[in-house]
Amino acid sequence: MQGHAHVASVDYTALDDHALVALVRSGEREAFRHIMQRCNQRLFRVARAVIGEDSEAEDVLQESYMRAYDKLDSFRGDSSLSTWLTTIVLNEARGRLRKRHTMVGLEQVDVAPDDTHQIIRFPSKFGSEDPAAFAARTQIRHLLEHAIDELPPGFRVVYMLREVEECSVEETASQLGIKPETVKTRLHRARRLLRSSLHDRLAGTMGEAFPFMGQRCARVTEAVMARLEAEATDA
CATH class of the missing domain: 1.10.10.10 (Winged helix-like DNA-binding domain superfamily/Winged helix DNA-binding domain)
Structure with missing residues (x-):
């Protein structure tokens, strides 16, 4: 990777991943910031899923980005940039698990008996709410x-x-x-x-x-009492 070279007035948000990679390779380090911002959420989720803990997942992400920056010349574009970065994150996270000797024998999990319980699907997107x-x-x-x-x-x-x-x-x-x-x-x-x-x-x-407590309870109770009083007065 070449040294940092300033590129004035670059609209990074308008560039696709390959253009950002090209800028980083040419020495424009700031372009890498925008690569990270685009990929942070997915990569953190992947690291968090493997590690199971927030702070170490962040460490995994940092180390992975350092590795990715050093290896960016090897990115050929055969897959998407996020896929390439995800592979680096997975390798880093799994390496940490191996060091902790906490790898799970997934081959045993995969052959565990299945059942016919109903499956619930969770929505991954929500609309605008109050x-x-x-x-x-x-x-x-x-x-x-x-x-x-x-x-x-x-x-x-x-x-x-x-x-x-x-x-x-x-x-x-x-x-x-x-x-x-x-x-x-x-x-x-x-x-x-x-x-x-x-x-x-x-x-x-x-x-x-x-729950029917607090203000809701008081509001309904007072309304009923007022109506009862009104009926008694009319009687």
Whole structure:
């Protein structure tokens, strides 16, 4: 990689990935900032899915970006830039797991008996909401994040790529080095495990649903009392 060279008045947001890569290769380091900004969310989600923890996932992302910057000359464009970067992130994250000796025997998980439980599908996009709906969506998001965290690592990363990042079966299989059928199986079981986990979490709060307390209770009570008083006066 050549040294940094200033390029004036470049509209980075208007450039595609290949143009940004070309700028970085020519020495325009600022272009790499925009590559990171475009890819950060997907790459963090992938690292988080493998590592299972926020701060180390951020470390993985930083190290991966450093490796990617040094290896950018090897990017040939045979795949998308995000796919190329995802591979680097996966390798870095898995390397850390190996060092911690916490790799899961996924070959045993993959041959585990299946069942016919109903599968619940979770929407990955939401529309515009008012503040109350936004707060509710935030609570649902946290609930899902905790449930996803509890998935086996191999299921978690497949779920993250397929359901959250909406990658195709083929792209997910290629990224993870597994067969498309394995992707489908792991996704099916991830959904099933999430359904079970969320059911258990929600069951304990069913009795708290539709609370009739506070201002709502007072408002209705006072309205009824006022009507009763009015009827008594008319009688």
